[in-house]
Amino acid sequence: QVEIVESGGGLVQPGGSLNLSCTASGRVFSIYSVDWYRQAPGKQRELVASITSGGSPNYVDSVKGRFAISRDDVNNTVYLEMNSLKPEDTATYYCNFDQIGYYSGSTRRIAYNYWGQGTQVTVSS
Numbered sequence: 001q002v003e004i005v006e007s008g009g010g011l012v013q014p015g016g017s018l019n020l021s022c023t024a025s026g027r028v029f030s031i032y033s034v035d036w037y038r039q040a041p042g043k044q045r046e047l048v049a050s051i052t053s054g055g056s057p058n059y060v061d062s063v064k065g066r067f068a069i070s071r072d073d074v075n076n077t078v079y080l081e082m083n084s085l086k087p088e089d090t091a092t093y094y095c096n097f098d099q100i101g102y103y104s105g106s107t108r109r110i111a112y113n114y115w116g117q118g119t120q121v122t123v124s125s
Contacts, residue, residue, distance in 0.1 A: 002026040002102050002111060006095055009119030012085055016123070020080040022095030022116050029108075030101035034071060034078040038091035038121075048093070049080060062088075085123045092118045 008020035024031060032053045039045040049069040050058045057069045068081040078095055095116040102109055 001104070002028060002100055002114060004095065004097065004114060004116040006093075006116040006119040008080075009093065009121045011122045011124065013125055014086060014123055016085050018082045018085065018121060020082065020093055020095075020119060020121075022078045022080075024076040024097060024100060024114070027103040028076050028100060029103065030099075031071075031073065031076060031097055032099040034069075034098065035096040036069060036078075036080045037094045037096060038089075039094070040091040043091075045094075046091075051078065082121070085121075087123045090121060090123050092120050094118045 003025045004022060005025065006020065006022045008018055010018060012018055033050060035050040036048045037045050038048050046060065048060055048063055049067055051069045051071050055071060059067060066084045069079065071078045097114040100111045100114050
């Protein structure tokens with residue numbers, strides 16, 4: 001099986017920074033596009049950033065210039081660097097691996113839309 005572990009959330013003041021990470025553990029042999037979503041209470045889940053298997057990033061307009069998504073394929077990890085945080089960034093953040101290839105025994109398997117457990121980001125004075 002593949003286990004997704006998120007970390008890095010917490011409470012910060014406006015203008016502060018946080019670095020989120022999301023790691024896929026197991027006998028992983030391929031990871032395609034990876035996304036970061038967030039969901040605030042009473043609001044629809046929002047796609048914040050994505051990164052292709054080739055490392056090309058995309059961002060929602062509200063975080064451009066403040067957030068940076070990156071990936072480390074050696075360690076099967078995706079990151080979200082969050083700077084100049086605003087109260088409106090408060091949400092639960094989820095990583096999503098669009099497609100993961102892994103070995104179960106000697107069998108090659110593919111998992112789609114594999115989500116992390118979420119990590120809470122709170123921006124408040």
